[in-house]
Amino acid sequence: MKELRACRKCGRVTTELKCPDPQCGGETTLEWDGYIYIIRPELSSLAKKIGKTTEGEYAIKTR
Numbered sequence: 430m431k432e433l434r435a436c437r438k439c440g441r442v443t444t445e446l447k448c449p450d451p452q453c454g455g456e457t458t459l460e461w462d463g464y465i466y467i468i469r470p471e472l473s474s475l476a477k478k479i480g481k482t483t484e485g486e487y488a489i490k491t492r
């Protein structure tokens with residue numbers, strides 16, 4: 430199994446070295462904490478709180 434990485438800029442979780450979000454394209458890191466899966470950002474107060482507007486997997490915190 431590949432190790433999961435998280436984007437330093439937007440927090441999106443991926444196995445790639447670069448963020449899969451073409452509008453972000455940030456570098457990813459193995460050093461991250463917390464995990465959230467946002468399914469319907471328009472209905473999620475948590476998504477609003479952490480500033481996410483697209484569906485996907487995110488890290489709460491990256492180092």
Ligand SMILES: [Zn+2]
Pocket residue numbers: 436437438439440441448449450453454455
């Ligand atoms: Zn990103």
